[in-house]
Amino acid sequence: MYKVIVRAFGGVEQLDIVDLPDPVPAAGEVVVGLTSIGMNNAELMARRGEYRLISGNPPFTPGLEGGGIILAVGSGVSDRIVGQRVILTLEAPASKGQGQGTYQSHYVVRAEQTILAPDGIPNQLLGALWLPYITAWGCLVWQQALQPGQTVLIPGASSSVAIAAAQVVKHQGGIAVGTTTSPDKLTKLQAMPEAPYDHLILTHDTDWYRSAKKLTGGKGFNVIFDPVAAGDFLNTEIRLLAQGGTLWIYGLLGKPDIVNVHPLIRKMASLRGWVLNQLSGSDVEQTAYQHVLQRIADGTYQMPIAAQFSLRDVRQAQTVMEQGRHVGKLILVP
Numbered sequence: 001m002y003k004v005i006v007r008a009f010g011g012v013e014q015l016d017i018v019d020l021p022d023p024v025p026a027a028g029e030v031v032v033g034l035t036s037i038g039m040n041n042a043e044l045m046a047r048r049g050e051y052r053l054i055s056g057n058p059p060f061t062p063g064l065e066g067g068g069i070i071l072a073v074g075s076g077v078s079d080r081i082v083g084q085r086v087i088l089t090l091e092a093p094a095s096k097g098q099g100q101g102t103y104q105s106h107y108v109v110r111a112e113q114t115i116l117a118p119d120g121i122p123n124q125l126l127g128a129l130w131l132p133y134i135t136a137w138g139c140l141v142w143q144q145a146l147q148p149g150q151t152v153l154i155p156g157a158s159s160s161v162a163i164a165a166a167q168v169v170k171h172q173g174g175i176a177v178g179t180t181t182s183p184d185k186l187t188k189l190q191a192m193p194e195a196p197y198d199h200l201i202l203t204h205d206t207d208w209y210r211s212a213k214k215l216t217g218g219k220g221f222n223v224i225f226d227p228v229a230a231g232d233f234l235n236t237e238i239r240l241l242a243q244g245g246t247l248w249i250y251g252l253l254g255k256p257d258i259v260n261v262h263p264l265i266r267k268m269a270s271l272r273g274w275v276l277n278q279l280s281g282s283d284v285e286q287t288a289y290q291h292v293l294q295r296i297a298d299g300t301y302q303m304p305i306a307a308q309f310s311l312r313d314v315r316q317a318q319t320v321m322e323q324g325r326h327v328g329k330l331i332l333v334p
């Protein structure tokens with residue numbers, strides 16, 4: 001087997017591959033030969049030292065998602081067999097402790113931290129679907145209880161979480177408005193059936209406040225689902241909230257700055273944070289998994305794959321993610 005190690009906080013040159021003997025499962029464990037590892041911006045942040053709570057200090061192995069084929073089964077495991085296709089639950093890397101992420105060819109995990117994958121999901125997608133859909137569903141359906149007809153602003157429209165959010169909003173009967181910083185991505189998103197935005201807005205060099213507000217008939221948005229949380233951008237979003245609206249912050253891609261919260265008072269609106277770990281161990285965890293699995297299997301939810309890289313080319317893959325020109329999900333394949 002082999003795995004990726006972050007040697008020290010820094011650039012992609014700190015990513016190395018380490019070859020190891022193939023693992024043997026202990027009692028209650030299975031070894032999954034990963035066929036798919038979904039990439040997330042969080043792994044870049046971890047490498048740069050901006051996510052220490054999750055990554056710990058170097059050396060560590062990054063990675064939050066994975067899926068593949070069971071290669072070996074430990075004693076006492078009665079409901080998994082060699083050859084089954086599985087998805088790692090979100091707790092799988094978390095429960096292994098800091099820095100034991102999924103950027104590995106073979107992943108040893110407790111059997112109950114795998115979910116059997118339905119037919120119809122290709123092997124290279126097994127590890128690339130959970131995180132975007134559970135992040136979006138957990139926030140917009142479980143926490144927000146989005147209602148049909150409600151308007152949702154989705155910044156970073158080209159990202160996998162945003163595309164998943166647009167699909168979840170449409171499935172709930174809401175109206176999805178995406179924003180993107182790039183004219184090139186705007187064109188690509190408009191041509192992409194998997195990105196079912198009702199409207200898309202370019203935020204770079206435009207007065208996007210006016211065009212966004214106009215789309216809501218002047219009322220503002222019921223919900224904003226934001227991974228940016230930067231000063232000016234956040235100010236505009238707060239101004240765009242409807243009466244009683246909620247702005248969810250789930251990422252920190254922008255540069256934090258002072259924002260004007262005054263409009264929140266008049267609108268009785270809320271600013272809230274969201275992290276998907278809240279769902280792990282909750283009473284809706286199984287509901288969330290079943291909902292997402294069914295919609296993926298029947299094609300309601302479809303994630304566009306921007307590019308696929310060999311895990312051994314992890315430096316190139318993270319460079320591409322850092323350049324930010326991708327639309328949809330980036331995948332590593334061991």
Ligand SMILES: NC(=O)c1ccc[n+]([C@@H]2O[C@H](COP(=O)([O-])OP(=O)(O)OC[C@H]3O[C@@H](n4cnc5c(N)ncnc54)[C@H](OP(=O)(O)O)[C@@H]3O)[C@@H](O)[C@H]2O)c1
Pocket residue numbers: 039040041042131135155156157158159160161162179180181182185227228230233249250251252253254255274275276277321324325326328
């Ligand atoms: N809270 C949670 O549970 C949770 C779960 C998953 C992910 N996340 C977070 O979500 C964020 C997105 O992750 P990802 O993996 O989906 O990233 P990604 O695929 O790299 O997409 C990020 C996109 O956001 C937009 N963007 C970036 N910086 C921006 C800025 N300063 N202003 C406006 N837009 C900007 C860009 O899209 P456009 O060019 O289209 O605007 C960029 O392509 C990360 O911060 C990650 O940590 C949080």
